[in-house]
Amino acid sequence: MSDMNSSTGPSSDSDYLLLAIETSCDETSVALVRNGREVLSNIISSQIETHKKFGGVVPEIASRKHVESITIIIEQALREAGVSLPDIDAVAVTQGPGLIGALLVGVVAAKSLSLALDVPLIGTHHIAGHIYANHLVGDIIYPAIALVVSGGHTEIVLLEEEGKFRIIGRTRDDAVGEAYDKVARALHFPYPGGPYVDKLAQEATEEVVLPRAWLEPDSYDFSFSGLKSAVLSEINRSRMKGESPDFSALARGFQQSVIDVVTTKAIRAAKEFGVRQMLLCGGVAANRGLRDRLSSLCEEAGLPLLIPTNKLCTDNAAMIAAAADLKYRRGQFSSLDLKAEPILSLEDWSV
Amino acid sequence: MKRYEKKSDDSSVTVLSFDTSTAAFTAAIVRDGILIDSIISFTERNHSVRILSEIKELLSRNGLQGTDLDAVAVGQGPGSYTGVRIAVTAAKTLAWAWSKPLIGVSSLEALAYGAWQGLQEANEDMAQDRDTWIIPLMDARRGQVYTSRFTTDHCGKWEAVDGDGIRLIVDWAKRIEEEATLESQVAAIWFVGETAPHQATIELAEQSGARLRIMACDMNAAAVGQLAELRFRRGERDDIHTFVPNYTQITEAEAKLLAASRGE
Known part of the structure; x- marks a missing residue:
């Protein structure tokens, strides 16, 4: 520059x-x-x-x-x-x-x-x-894939070597954290509502299954605005029928859809580029459901995973x-x- | 809290001053009331880009280091929110890092003071025994101005009549005209600063009474430094940590929230 x-x-x-x-x-x-x-x-x-x-x-x-x-x-x-x-x-x-x-x-x-x-x-x-931030908690082994999930950003970044960044996927509309906050508002949680949605989803016994936006088969991009709309229309549908919407089942459905898409794409990228490590980062990396799922998928794939502490x-x-x-x-x-x-x-x- | 070396009133005082509340970036070094060197630039819309390079250049071409200064002076606003924040943040951080006193000065007062000096030099004001009103203006859009009022004379009087605020120029100019017409001690009224957008309104406010005069002029950090030195010699200091710009109004978001809470 x-x-x-x-x-x-x-x-x-x-x-x-x-x-x-x-x-x-x-x-x-x-x-x-x-x-x-x-x-x-x-x-x-x-x-x-x-x-x-x-x-x-x-x-x-x-x-x-x-x-x-x-x-x-x-x-x-x-x-x-x-x-x-x-x-x-x-x-x-x-x-x-x-x-x-x-x-x-x-x-x-x-x-x-x-x-x-x-x-x-x-x-x-x-x-x-x-x-x-991952370098503050462990050694980074290159090439690595970073899954960046925060209030303003959702990206899959390939690091072929130290300090070389290549974005291979990004959100086309809302960032993950943004989608969480909007859904949280619909579920009557105060701002910032991401952690409440996470907690509610963890405790849920039912799930309203919501669509996954996979986009083109080879794309690593994301789209979350449709998912957010799906939550809102589920709430409206319940109300029209005179029922009260099952917020916890909706939170779970939303969280499952988000996690499914971001982790699947991150793992696919890791395989395609033959990386030796997965890095999770950004504010939404504190999300319990996301951490757990990515951990188990990386373990299955034999891929070392680094996640910074919540504060980092x-x-x-x-x-x-x-x-x-x-x-x-x-x-x-x-x-x-x-x-x-x-x-x-x-x-x-x-x- | 930091401790400052006490200066006796007659010792030499060197002040670095700057202001970014208007379209001008301006910085100066003032020693014992005298301008040593200054920079004024209109080239960069974004004052944050060049501010520290310009300050560095100003200091180095005068053979000065931070340790040589007695105080850091800054225009505290009002003016452009972003603009004022830039100078205030730089002033706070520099004063803190150099362990030097921080002296804030109203940007409007500096604008008025600089204009008054210009008028005196040009010998524009002939009334020896009566007062002159200086009314600094900065455009605040939608017919509004940041403004205040000072009264001055040729014997060194410099007093604020109205404090800094955001006002509708049409009402403000009318009020000044009316008050000046009733006040026999006032010989001249000068609207100074960013006068161009409001010239017609000021002229319209002029009735049969007092004459309203207009002088466009730019912010000059020399006036910031001079006013700061006066405060410094009076022993006044601002607390670096709690020092903030004078925005003169709460944010739009806060105003809306307040209105909502009042059920408006």
């Missing part, structure tokens, strides 16, 4: 400390990570309570909240890590994709730190962060440090003119 300057970087085995900032949506997060893998602190300040009353993230409010907390969270992350500003060797920040106003706060703060401390800056891709699945700055490590070790730094990008290509961000 245009603002990446290659220069002679530090040697790969040197000890270094990275401060990372993530503000792409409604979490203000700052982490201090040593050598790209050792998390010294990972402070996450969630705005969820603020956005709950609006039924979703309000971008202008998210931006305002980031400004309110940014220096507080940076200071807290340093204190918890037991390090001070002069110890920092580089600053990483989520450059995109995300809400532009929210990204801007993190990007400007990171650039200010880079200038004030006179250390390199590393603009980092948010999805690369989600994928490399949701948006956090430690994962941004883990991805930025790819660039740091190659001496690929951003200029002080780094620009926040609401849409940013993952493939182009490859090392």
